[in-house]
Amino acid sequence: MLFNSIDFAIFLPVVFILYWFVLNRNLKAQNLLLLVASYVFYGWWDWRFLSLIAFSTLVDYTLGVLLGKEEKESKRKIYLWISVIVNLGFLGFFKYYNFFVESFVDAFTFFGQDIKVGSLSIILPVGISFYTFQTLSYTIDVYKRNLEPTKKFIAFAAFVSFFPQLVAGPIERASNLLPQILKKRTFNYCEAKDGLRLMLWGLFKKVVIADSLSPIVNDIFSNYSTLSSPVLIMGAVFFAFQIYGDFSGYSDIAIGTSKLFGIELMSNFKFPYFSKNIGEFWRRWHISLSTWFRDYLYIPLGGSRGSKMVGIRNVFAIFLVSGFWHGANWTFIFWGLFHALLFLPSFLIGTNRKYAEVKNTRLNVLAMISNVYRTLLTFILVTIGWVFFRSETITDSFSYLKRIGSSFSGIPYIHPNGYRLVDYIVLLVFFIVYEYIIRNNERKPIGFKNRYVRLFVYILLVFLMLLFYDDGVDRSFIYFQF
Structure with missing residues (x-):
């Protein structure tokens, strides 16, 4: 169901x-x-x-x-x-x-x-x-x-x-x-109300973000050999938000539904695309799985308590197993290896937990620029990894990435069903801005104090779901296959 x-x-x-x-x-x-x-x-x-x-x-x-x-x-x-x-x-x-x-x-x-x-x-x-x-x-x-x-x-x-x-x-x-x-x-009325809001936000992420981007992502990844670099970059970015909207949307609905029955589930996503390094990304993405591997695999293997070589071995073990957990395909294993390689430098110099604590201190201009740079760099690296995750084979992954770096010209992209990229680019910009506004509380994405602001958000989310709903799209969740 x-x-x-x-x-x-x-x-x-x-x-x-x-x-x-x-x-x-x-x-x-x-x-x-x-x-x-x-x-x-x-x-x-x-x-x-x-x-x-x-x-x-x-x-x-x-x-x-x-x-x-x-x-x-x-x-x-x-x-x-x-x-x-x-x-x-x-x-x-x-x-x-x-x-x-x-x-x-x-x-x-x-x-x-x-x-x-x-x-x-x-x-x-x-x-x-x-x-x-x-x-x-x-x-x-x-x-x-x-x-x-x-x-x-x-x-x-x-x-x-x-x-x-x-x-x-x-x-x-x-x-x-x-x-x-x-x-x-x-029964707790306030908790149930928060649960319904979380369910609405999760449905929005699934219907408007994930399901809307799905046809475009499928078309670009299926025909990557004929498309230009800008379109392929857009396809990879769209998939990054498709899988995020799909999976975090499911988690939001699950957590919200549980609240209706008086049960609290753990948070599974904490705005991972605002991470400033790979270590922070994995503390914000699929938290229940990453902490499971940490507690039942990484720590029993010795964690980082032993020599550097033992620590490196354990890092590769946890990421490779995480990749393999996602599916029976070499693309997932390579995706895990890729993240292990991204994580390794910060692990070796001891900065992997640099952003573990959220600080609400005021930043100067240089610090803000540095954070934006780190966030964009982390997102780009994560998105490159998503190409391996989404591709059918390792060969397709490398061919896709190679074409990004070599095919800078081509005809404008036109989806067979008439989907326009600009519509979804604008949608994603608004989505990113909204998530930035609510980034400090993933449990209350519509928790504004002003009732009129809340009402406006309710109406807007429902309107967008009706506007972007497509009955011809496969509505199942991506992580059902895992």
């Missing part, structure tokens, strides 16, 4: 009414409703894959209980490895089986050996990368004794399958989400 669909527009009010007006006095009944609603939400796409969520839930719940009872370290490690193998085994099979088979065949072909290995027609379950990491973090935290295992199966199952963030995050930790599901919740 899509957030931006009529189905969800009917589904959400029904669940909300049952949750607060029928079952509000019974916490277990509320959690059971969340569980059933989540399975309906997910099963709307393909009910067959509900068995995967159910099995993963049962395995990790059981292992959590066993870990809570077991004191012998050797047995605790066995339980942990069962969870790791089961969860990553399912993820590896459904997401990476054909990738490894094809890479294996290509490697032998490269050395002159022609071998035949059959691939399978495997459907990738939506959201498997997200809920797999969510359940895995639970058993890891219980193993480390950072979290007490729960014996309430319904609550645990609701935590695993919580529908607002089930298929595209944020990837919640059990330490944050599970206690909220276990305790009684009361």
